[in-house]
Amino acid sequence: MYCLLTIFFSNLILCVLRCVFCLKAIARKYIFPAVLVGSVLFVVPARVLAINYEVTLQGVKDTSLKETLEYSSNLFQLKKVLPSTSSALVRRASLDLDRLKKVLYAFGFFAGKTTIKMNGHEDVASNLALLEGQENVVVELIVDPGPLYLVGKIEVEGIEGQKEAFKPPLQSGKPALASQIVEGENYLVHGLQHLGFPRAKALERRLVINHQNQTLDVFFKIDPGPKVHMGDMVLQGNERSDSDFLAQRQSWKSGDLYDPDKLRNFRSDLSGLDIFSAVRVDLENPPLPENLQEPFLVPVAVSVEEKALRFFGFGTDITTTQGTSLRGFWGHRNLFGGAERLRVTGRLSRIGKNDFDKINSNLDVNIFKPDWLIRHQNLIVNSSLDKEHYDAFERKAFTGFGGVERKLGKYFSLEGGIRGEISNVKNQEGETDFVLMGLPVDLKYDTRKDLLDPKSGMWSQIAVTPYMTLKGEGDGFVINRFASRLYHSIDAKGQWVLAGKAVVGGIVGDSLTNIPADKRFFSGGGGSVRGYEFQSIGPLAANLDPRGGRSLLEVGAELRFRYKDFGLVPFVDGGNVFSTDWPSFNGQLQWGAGIGLRYYTKLGPLRMDVAFPVNGRKNVDDTVAFYLSIGQAF
Template sequence: MMLNVPSHIVPARGRGRLRSKTVAFLAVTVLSFTSVTAPAQAIEIFGFKFFEKDGDETPVVNPLDYTVTFDIQGNGDPDLREKLESASALKRSEEEPVPGSVGLISRARSDFEQLVGALYEDGRFSGLVKVSLAGRPLETLAPDTDLKPYEPVPVMFTVEPGPQFRFGEIVMRREDGSELDPAAYGLEPGAVAYSTNVLNAEEKVVAAMRELGRPLARVEDRNIVADHDSDTLDVTIVVNAGPVAPFGPTAVEGTEDVDRDFVAYMTGIDPGETYDPRELEAAEKRLKALEVFNAVTVRGADNLDANGAVPVEVNVSERKFRYIGLGATYSSTDGGGLEGYWGHRNLFGRAEKLRIEGSVSGIGSTSEYDDLTYHGALLFEKPGVIGPASTFTSRLSVDQENPDAYRSFSVTGAVGLKYKLTEKQTLSGGVELEYARITDSLVTDQETLTASVPLEWVYDGRDDELDPTSGFRLLAHIEPAYEFNQGNSFVIARGEASAYRALDDAKRFVVAGRVAGGSIVGADLTDIPATRRFYSGGGGSVRGYAYQGIGPKDENGDPIGGLSYMEANAEVRIGVTDKIGIVPFIDVGAVSTGTALEGAEFQAGAGIGLRYKTPFGPLRIDFAIPLNPGPNDPDYGIYAGIGQAF
C-alpha cells in the first residue's frame, strides 16, 4: 500500500515529658466514602490493589500471538522510528495476543492508516508504507484468512519515509477576501510542513474569530497541494468568520436536586452580552467548582436563534451529595489519633456545603485529658451570594492544642466572603472572634477574647495543586486584631511565594522553591496570645526539626514563639518511574522575638523524600536531618502525607 497526500488550673507551661530524639509520623489509614452505598473502586498503592473486583479482565477469544518488525529504509532518525512505533497499536501491545486472525488483520489495516498519519505529521508526504503478515502483503489477505499455522505470526512494517516537505506558498484569507497573516497562526514558508501545524493554524484562526464575538466561525475551504518535484507543500485556507452575535438564554439539562435556575445563574452569562468562548470556559469551571456535579459541559448552540443570539446549553450530571470519612494516625512521639467527618454538598438545593468534623490525638501518650489534642468544627458555605464569583463562608470550632509551646482551649466563630477575581486570583475577607484559655511558660490560664479581620489575596498559577510542575503561587495575608481582656491591638502580616519549573519535556525533573515570612506589629511579644505568635519547624516548614522546634525558647527549652519569621525551601523532584519519585531537599527557617528577624538564628535541615503517585495526589514520605541542631533538637525526622510538601 502506498500513501499519497489527501481548660482547669495547671502550673505554668514547662517541660512535662521527655523529648524524644526522633520525630516520626505515620498515617495508618484513611477511609473516605461519597456514600455509604457507593460501590468501592479499585485503587493501587505501592503495587497492591484494593477494592478490586474479580473478573475485571475479559479473556481474549481465540488468542493469536504475533511479532512485529519495523524496517525503516534510508533513514536513521531514531525520533522518527519512535514516532512510527508509537503509532502502531500492534507494536505497543506486542506482548498481548489478538483475537484470532480476523483481529490481527483488522489491527494491521488500522496500523497502516496510523503510520501514514504519523508520516504526514512529520512532514513526509511522499513516503511508502507496506505491511505484510507471515510474508504475505496485507492487501492480498481476505478478512477470513487463517494465520494460525504461522503463530507467532510475523508482522512486518516496511517504511520508506521520503524527504520532509517544507511549506511553499501559504494563503490565509477570510471569505470576503481580506487577507490574514499566516505567521500569526504558526505557518511560515520554508518551515517543515508538519500536518499538525496546518490543523493547529485552522484551530487558532477559528478561535481568534470566535473570541471576537463570531460564534459561527469555521474553516470554509482548505486546499493543500504537495509538489513532489520541489518537496514543498502549498496551503490555502479560507475562513468564514460569520456574524457577530450576543449570548441568548441559558438552558440547563440534567439537574434533579440542584436548582436549575441557580445553575443558570452560576454560569455568570447574561443574555445580550457579546459572545465569547472564554466566558463559556469560565462558566464550566465555575459549575465544576460547586462540587455537586460529576460532569459539566457548557457550550454555545450550533445555530443562532430567531433573535440572532447564541443560546447557551448546559448539561450536568449530579453526584452523590452526602459523604463521610474516618481516619486514624499514629505518631512515635504523640501516640494515636482518630478523626472523622460528615458532609453534605447540596444542603438546600443551591450547592450549599455543610461539614461537621472532629479529631482527637495523643491517645496512649498521656492519661491526662488536658494533654489531649482535639478539634471539632461546623463549617458552612453558600456560593453565589453576591454574584456567581462569590462564596459566603462560616465556621464554628472548638479546639484544644497541646504542643510544646503552650496548652490552649479555644472556641472560634468566623464569617467571611470569598471572591474569585479571576480564574487565578482569589480575594477573601471576614470577621473572626476567638475565646481562648492559654497556658505557656509566661502565664497560667490566661483568658483572651480576640477579634480580628483577616484579609487574604491568593494568586495560583500552578498547573496542579497537589503535584505542580510549572507556574507559581503567591499569598498575602494581613489581619488586624484586638484582644479585649488585655486591651492590646496588633496586626499580623505574612506572605508566601512558591514556584515550580520542569527541566525537561517529560516533566521528570522539576525544581520547586518556596519562601515565606511574616511579622506582628503593634504589641510586645508578651502581649500577643501564644496561639497567634509565629513558630517554625516540622513537616510543613523546616524538616529535620520538631514541630515548633525552631526559634527562641524558655529556660526549659520550650518554644515561646516570635514576632517575625522566615522560611525557605528548595526541592528537586525526580521521577524515577511514572509512579515513583525521589526528592532531595533543603529547608531553612528562623523565628525572632523582634518584628524584623532581629537576632534570629537560621537553622537548616536537609534530606530526601519518596513519592508515589496516586489518583488523589502523590503519597509523600520525607526523611530529614538537622544541619545545625540545638541541644534539644532531634537527630532526624520522618514525615508522611498526601501531596507535595509545598
C-alpha cells in the first residue's frame, strides 16, 4: 500500500512540473510578444495624439503682476508636459481661471476678469469639436485687472487696552495687497509679544470687498493671552558646565516683563560660548490659574546640548610665492566648567621654498577665559615659540602676552594688554638680540554676519602698539595700523558681492635700522598684494632681498560671483612700503590682478587664485603666482 501511494504522488508531481514548463513555453512564444506589441500600440498613439500648444498672456503691463500670473498658470508651468487630448487641454485652462483670480486678489484687483481663447474661440469647453483635428493650438490668456482696490476700514478686536502702544503698518487708503494684510496681522501679534503677551495669536481675519467704493475692509480678531513676567531660569543639559557661570549671563531679572528680544539675546550669548551644539530658551507653559493675578510669573526653560570637550583639526596652504604650509591644532573648550578654552597650534611653513633645515616652525598656546572679573570681559593669555626664515630676515623668538578683551556694545570690541618678547633677529644689517616690552591696544568694529564668507557688513581695526627696547639697539618705537574691509551684496540673493579693503600703517620712534626687522612693514603675497613674492614689495637691499619699511599702504577689490557651490572672483590688489613714518599717498603702488575660483564648503570657500603683476619690476618679480587656500582672501 505504501509503495502504491509513493508511485501515485510521484507521477502527480511530474505531471504538475510538465504543465508548468508548457505554460512557460507558451508565454515565451505567444503571450510576452503580444504584451510587448500591445504596450507599443498603447504608448505610441498617446504620444502621437499629444496636443501641442502655444500660450501668451495679454492685458497686463505691470511686470511683477505678469510674472506672478505666469508662474501660477498651469498652462505656462506645464508647457513641457503636453496634454494627451483636447479635453485635457481645456481642463488645464479651466483650472487656471481660479488660480489667476487668486493672484489678482493678492495684488488688490478684486474686479479683474480673465478670458481664455483657443484658436480664437472663447467658449471651447462647451464645444470641443472646435479643436478636433487641431495638432497645434494657440492659447491666449487675456487678463483685465480692473481698478486697484484700496484698504478701507480697519478694525481690530482684542487689543483694546494696547491700541496706543503701537500702530500697525496697514493703513487705510493704501493698496489692498495680500502681503500687506498678512504683514499687518503678524505685526499685531509680534507687537503684543513685545508688550509682554507671549501667547498672543490671531484668531480670525475677515475681509469684506466693497465694489461700490472699490475698497477692502479688514477685520482682525486677536487673542492677546495673559500678560507674563519672566521668572527664574530652569537649566537642563549642562552636565559639565557650571550653572552659576551660566546664570550670571542671564539677560533678565526675575519679575521682568516678558521680552522675546532678551531671550533671543541670551540664546545667542550662550551659543557664542562655543560649548553647546544646541541651545533652546523659551517660557515654560504652565496651565493658566483660574484667578489670574498680576504679576503672572512664568519660569524660563533653558535646555542645552554640550559639545565634545576636546577638538582638533588641520589645514594647508599652497602658493608659488611661499611654498606649502601645514598646520594642526588641538584644544579643550571647557577646562573648568566656565567655557575656559585651551588651544595649541603648530605650524610648518615655506615647505618647498626653503631648504629642509630652514623650514619655518611655530608653536602657539592660547588660553581664553570669558567673563573674567566682570561680565563681557575676557582674559587672554598667549605664548609662542617661533623659528622663521624669510628672504628679509631670520628670527628665533619666544613671545608671551596677557590681556583682556571687552565688548563695547554690539559691534565694537577693545583689546589691550602687555606683551614681552625675547628674540634673535638676523638680516642684511647684521644679527641682534632683542628684549622688547609692548603695550598693544586694539579697537575693532565688526558688523559681518558670516565671518568665513561675508556678503555684507564692515570690519575695521585701529591697532596701536608702543614697544620699549629693553635690550638691543634704540630706545623704542610705536607701530600704528589702520585697516578696513567692506562688503556689499549687489543683488538680493547674495550671488554678486563687491568686497574692498584698505590698510594704512606707520612706525614712529627709532630709526629704521634700530627697529627689529620682523616689526617693520612688508607687502606682497596672498594676504596683501597677490601676484608678488611674499614681502617683496618695498625697499630692497643690494642683493634684492626686501628690507622692510616704516609705513605701508595697501588697497584691494574683488567682485565675487557665486552659482550654487562654485564661484568666480576677478580681483585687483595694490600696495607699497615706504621709508617715511607715514605712507606717501601720491607714491606709486605695485599692482596685481587676477582671477580666482571658489568651491564653497561648510568649512568655508576653497580658494584658488592666479595673479599677475601689472607693473612688475624687471629682474625682481615673477610673471605669475598661484594660491590655494581655505577662506576668502579678506
